[in-house]
Amino acid sequence: MAPLARVRNWLDERFGWDELLAPLRHKTVPIHRYSYWYFLGGITLFLFGVQVCTGILLLLYYRPSANEAFESVQYLMTQVKFGWLVRSVHSWAANLMILTAFLHMFSVVFLRAYRKPRELTWVSGMLLLFLAMGFGFSGYLLPWNTLAFFATKVGTDIAGQVPFVGHRTMIFLRGGEEVTGATLSRFFGFHVAVLPGLTTLLVGVHLLLIQRFGISVPARIEPEWRELPQEKREMRFFPSFLLRELMAWYIALGVLGALAAFSPWGLGTKADPFAPAPAGIKPEWYFLFMFQTLKLIPAKLGLLDGEVVGILTFSLAGLIWLLVPFLDGTKRTQRLVTGAAMFVVAYMGMMTAYGYVAK
Amino acid sequence: MWRNRSLGAIFVLIITVALAQAQQPNSCVDCHSALEGELHVTQEQFAQDIHAQKGLTCASCHGGDPSKTDDSAMSKAAGFKGKIERAGVPKLCGSCHSDPAFMRQYNPSLRTDQFSQYQTSIHGKRQAAGDTKVAVCTDCHGVHDLRPASDTRSKVHPLNIATTCSRCHADAEYMATYKIPTNQFADYKTSVHHEALVERGDLSAPTCTTCHGNHGATPPGVGSVANVCSTCHVFQAQLFEASPHKAAFASAGLPGCVTCHSNHGISKPSDAMLGTSAHSVCTNCHTQGDAGYKAAGDMQQQISGLETSIVRSDRILSQAESSGMEVSQPRLELDQARDALTKARVTVHTFAAHPVRADVDSGLKITTKTYGEGEGALRERDYRRTGLGMSLVAIVFVVVALRLYIKEIEKNQ
Structure with missing residues (x-):
């Protein structure tokens, strides 16, 4: 008997391995003209795995204090063998992960994959997207460079504007009134302990729900298949879809490598809390549409503070977005959700572009 | 209750005193505000x-007595001047x-x-x-x-002093009887000192009174020019004092710094002032064959050599930087080479090639190192790209192999 088969037998005797893998063998993936959107969730998961691996490697050298953080990253990038690669891949993968998470989210909206019984799959996915943005916000500060320092200052200032709980939230995030070494320690804690813990838990829930309810057939395809059952096609998840997903992961790995080699992630200059803020401070691209909107809102809207109105509007919009599956009942609301999603995509795209060109 | 009443009384008292002060008559201003011209x-x-x-x-x-409103306000007997x-x-x-x-x-x-x-x-x-x-x-x-001199609206605020002096000293007609030039202000406006003071807002930069004094204003004599300049340019002055030029200029009746740098229209010194070219100030006195001529040429060559070397290192580091390489440490080191260049430019005031060479050599040592680091960064960049190319080949190979494998297993299903 081949060694691999012997190991398999050994596991099967003790854990019922074949029984455990049975659901995977029976799992199928619908084949239709929108099938390629199914890969986005897997690519996001792959990039999360890259983040975990490179993050652990970064931890071997990173020192989370205001005096040492910048120097430790600089040392890692210049002195440690392949340190530049690990850091660049970590930074690029973080951005690509948020990009693919957004694309995955919009694909789910446009294909209406959130509909019954997958409401909680959507909610867990949205919470994962929020966590990914939290990863981005907390990780951005860790190299303790000028841009990150002032962007965090601006970001936490915005959080401080929320009525009633804003100031307390800001103090909680900063560990004091100002962005200091205490903020760095907190952000490090969130980035390497709190957020990964929550994310792992939610990823587990998300995957479990996908496994439980299977992969959704798009709302447009479903009636076509009902009408012409002979048109219905499926592939086995294991190994056909998983091998295709593996191809996508390899391609993503190639893109990551190319980005790291041709455009290594910069380090900038060490943050100086006493220096004036450089002109044109901007947050990471995935916060830019919100930042630019807040900049455009007048200081006063009647009796209300413009920024507070903006923050509350975004919070409300986020909450409504989270509850989309529960609102999508009638044909009219379905059209409304699709229209709103198109508007959101256009708005985010335009505001992000405007944020980049605006001074 | 008692406390409230006391506070009220104090408030009324303050208001009454303030009103009384405000209404105090000043017959001088009453009349002079209606007069014209300098009155x-x-x-x-x-x-x-x-x-x-x-x-x-x-x-x-x-x-006089401003509180009086009749002629007694201007009574000479009462001290009116x-x-x-x-x-x-x-x-x-x-x-x-x-x-x-x-x-x-x-x-x-x-x-x-x-x-x-x-x-x-x-x-x-x-x-x-x-x-x-x-x-x-x-x-x-x-x-x-x-106004006090610290007030920017004051005529004697550092930013305004030159204009204040120029009101007389740039007026050729007014100054005609004194037979002194009136181009000082025009020259000063072209100077590096004016640029520092007015354009860069550096209030420590010299204006008229810095060199000539203010209340004791007088032109510095030939012998004291170097002393005036040395109040700011300390090292240059020390080197000049110990140099052979000190005695030579004194015997020729030439003012120290001004001989090469001029006075009011002092421009930003450049390396072109040094050496043996047509723009050099050295050739005003030195001629081919003398020791000074040779030293001038040597110093110019060394300084320009270091400058070229800095530019070369800067270029390669910029190239590495634009490729995304982390070169902040060599950049920091290159700043030390720039410091050595500045020091060499100061050491020029020894008017001897040897001390300049010592400064230039310390700078060249750094530029050689930073250039090497720039080369290393570019090599590392190429190594990364080669590595990427090989990885991509491997990835493409795996992707193709996977595709073929999928095809194979699906054919059997």
Whole structure:
């Protein structure tokens, strides 16, 4: 008997391995003209795995204090063998992960994959997207460079504007009134302990729900298949879809490598809390549409503070977005959700572009 | 209740005193605000004056009694002086400003030697000899709206001093009797000092009074020019003092720094001033074959060599930086080479090639290292790209193999 088969037998005797893998063998993936959107969730998961691996490697050298953080990253990038690669891949993968998470989210909206019984799959996915943005916000500060320092200052200032709980939230995030070494320690804690813990838990829930309810057939395809059952096609998840997903992961790995080699992630200059803020401070691209909107809102809207109105509007919009599956009942609301999603995509795209060109 | 009433009473008292003060009659301003020309003085104008702010009144300088509204306000018997003649201005101002005990009440840090200094100045000497055109206190400081020198609106604020001096010294007609040039202000405006002071707002940069003095204003003599410049350019002056030029310039009656750098129109020094080219100032005195000529050529060559080397290192580091390589450490080191270049430019004031070479060599050592680091960064970049190319080949191979494998297993299904 081949060694691999012997190991398999050994596991099967003790854990019922074949029984455990049975659901995977029976799992199928619908084949239709929108099938390629199914890969986005897997690519996001792959990039999360890259983040975990490179993050652990970064931890071997990173020192989370205001005096040492910048120097430790600089040392890692210049002195440690392949340190530049690990850091660049970590930074690029973080951005690509948020990009693919957004694309995955919009694909789910446009294909209406959130509909019954997958409401909680959507909610867990949205919470994962929020966590990914939290990863981005907390990780951005860790190299303790000028841009990150002032962007965090601006970001936490915005959080401080929320009525009633804003100031307390800001103090909680900063560990004091100002962005200091205490903020760095907190952000490090969130980035390497709190957020990964929550994310792992939610990823587990998300995957479990996908496994439980299977992969959704798009709302447009479903009636076509009902009408012409002979048109219905499926592939086995294991190994056909998983091998295709593996191809996508390899391609993503190639893109990551190319980005790291041709455009290594910069380090900038060490943050100086006493220096004036450089002109044109901007947050990471995935916060830019919100930042630019807040900049455009007048200081006063009647009796209300413009920024507070903006923050509350975004919070409300986020909450409504989270509850989309529960609102999508009638044909009219379905059209409304699709229209709103198109508007959101256009708005985010335009505001992000405007944020980049605006001074 | 009692406490509230007491507070109320104090408030009424304060308001009453303030109103009484505000309504105190000042017959001087009442009339002079209606007069025209130099006799025109308004309450608003005088309120800006530092003297008024310290509690002095018209009577403090002009005598009389502003509280009277009839002719007795200007009673000579009661001490009214009226218009102060120009000749009497320095003495009148000095009556307070030369009295340390009196001035201590208002500003203990203010010097009290202005009048004695003025008497030693060219202005003071001529004024004592009966010249009424020369500057007196009010010409520079103003009158009735006189502000402290720290106030940017003051005529003697560092940013305004040159303009204040130029009111007389750039007026060819006014200065004709003194037979001195009137192009100083025009020259100064082209100078590196003016650029630093006015354009860059560096208030420590020199203006007229920095070199000529203020109350004791006088042109620095040939022998003291180097001393004047050395108040800021300390190292250059020390090196010049120990150099062979010191004695040579003295024997030729040439002023130290000014001989090469000029005075009011002093431009930013450049390496072209050094050496043996047509733009060099060295060739004004030195001719081919003499030791100075050779030293000038050597120094110029060394300095330009270091500069070229810095530019070369900077270029390769920029190239590496634009490829995304982390070169902040070599960049920091290159700044030390720039410091060595600056030091070499200062050492030029020894007018000897050997000390300049020592500074240049320390700079070249750094540029050689940083250039090597730049080369290393570019090699590393190429290594990364080669590695990427090989990885991509491997990835493409795996992807193709996977595709073929999928095809194979699906064919059997």
